[in-house]
Amino acid sequence: MPRQTPIYYYSSTSGLVRSFAERLGRPAYNLAERAHRLSEVDGPWVLLTPSYKTGNPANDTIPEAVRRFLRSPVNRRSMVGVMGSGNRNFGTHYQMACREIAERSHRPVLFEFELAGTPWDVERAGQILADLDDALAAAHAD
Numbered sequence: 001m002p003r004q005t006p007i008y009y010y011s012s013t014s015g016l017v018r019s020f021a022e023r024l025g026r027p028a029y030n031l032a033e034r035a036h037r038l039s040e041v042d043g044p045w046v047l048l049t050p051s052y053k054t055g056n057p058a059n060d061t062i063p064e065a066v067r068r069f070l071r072s073p074v075n076r077r078s079m080v081g082v083m084g085s086g087n088r089n090f091g092t093h094y095q096m097a098c099r100e101i102a103e104r105s106h107r108p109v110l111f112e113f114e115l116a117g118t119p120w121d122v123e124r125a126g127q128i129l130a131d132l133d134d135a136l137a138a139a140h141a142d
């Protein structure tokens with residue numbers, strides 16, 4: 001079996017993203033925990049982030065823990081894609097954190113879902129990640 005690309009995610013106390021991440025059946029680390037937030041990843045990994053509109057003039061939506069984790073050049077370099085959880089009620093800000101990080105880092109948005117995701121969302125994301133595991137293993141074998 002190829003290496004399972006780990007997920008690093010941020011989830012607030014409402015825990016919607018954590019619920020999704022824990023159903024993926026692969027290593028998943030919560031950046032709300034300091035030890036994970038300050039760690040450096042030793043290989044390709046995928047970011048899973050909610051968006052949190054702050055209401056301040058800049059209307060930042062990227063969680064501080066995610067920002068902190070991405071301050072590490074090692075982590076920035078080895079991130080291979082981004083997944084997002086959002087809520088369409090936020091209109092033009094829907095998935096803004098996920099999309100902004102993807103654009104700035106030149107990495108693809110791999111999957112987007114609302115709130116904690118449906119069983120179908122979990123299955124689809126699991127398939128995308130399994131395909132990614134295979135592609136990374138093939139690239140590594142070259």
Ligand SMILES: Cc1cc2nc3c(=O)[nH]c(=O)nc-3n(C[C@H](O)[C@H](O)[C@H](O)COP(=O)(O)O)c2cc1C
Nearest residue numbers: 011012014015016017050051053086087094095115
């Ligand atoms: C204060 C607040 C602001 C939010 N802002 C956005 C937003 O700008 N865009 C978006 O798509 N979702 C937004 N959401 C929805 C959350 O990203 C979504 O519910 C996510 O699943 C929360 O994950 P968590 O419970 O793991 O923290 C917001 C939710 C809250 C409570």
